[in-house]
Amino acid sequence: MSMLHLVNKSPYESNNLSTASSIMKGGDELLLIEDGVYGAVKAGKASAMLEGCTVSVMGPDLAARGISEDKLADGINVIDYNGFVELVEKNDKVQSWL
């Protein structure tokens, strides 16, 4: 039983990323969308929270915010909407942290 956690808020405006990453269990995955993509920036305050988590980030949302992929923390998968659908297929449940 695995869960996909969706975070759409910047770590600078809400604690959702911190809460989600602390509550995730082995096998769970995290997907950062919308302003949530700020959490994937290597130099940002949130990258330490992602250690040990399987993390993907929406490429179109990164591009819309002018964040290039070389600015991301190590080991993060950049995906598109097809990849989003595949993550929803792969995990049994989807939890949006709104």
Place this chain on the structure above:
Amino acid sequence: MKLTIQVNEGPYQHQSADSAYYFAKAALEKGHEIYRIFFYHDGVNNGTRLTTPPQDDRNIVARWSELAEQHDLDMVLCVAAAQRRGIVDDGEAERNGKDATNIAPGFRISGLGQLIEGGVQSDRLVVFGD
């Protein structure tokens, strides 16, 4: 895979109405079935046909209507949320004595039970919101 999608945010607010649309489109293109899209809270504003965005902007409401027509989607607006925000179909206009309707093509107004049933009948419930 059978999906129900919940949209809690209005159009042109932040990004959730766009994320939900692109997710739905990608899922349909991959051959998945969308059992229902349920619009809740400010999300019901996705269903007013009186929206007139500037010509060089996307028309979020018309985009939903077109997707529904192409794929025969069931798009439901929560009745209590719609009443509060003035989204009206023929039935609601008659029931509440309103002189006009504004629901967009492809949408219908119904109760919260439709969200629960969508969750029960689908393999995944994916929520987009603020």
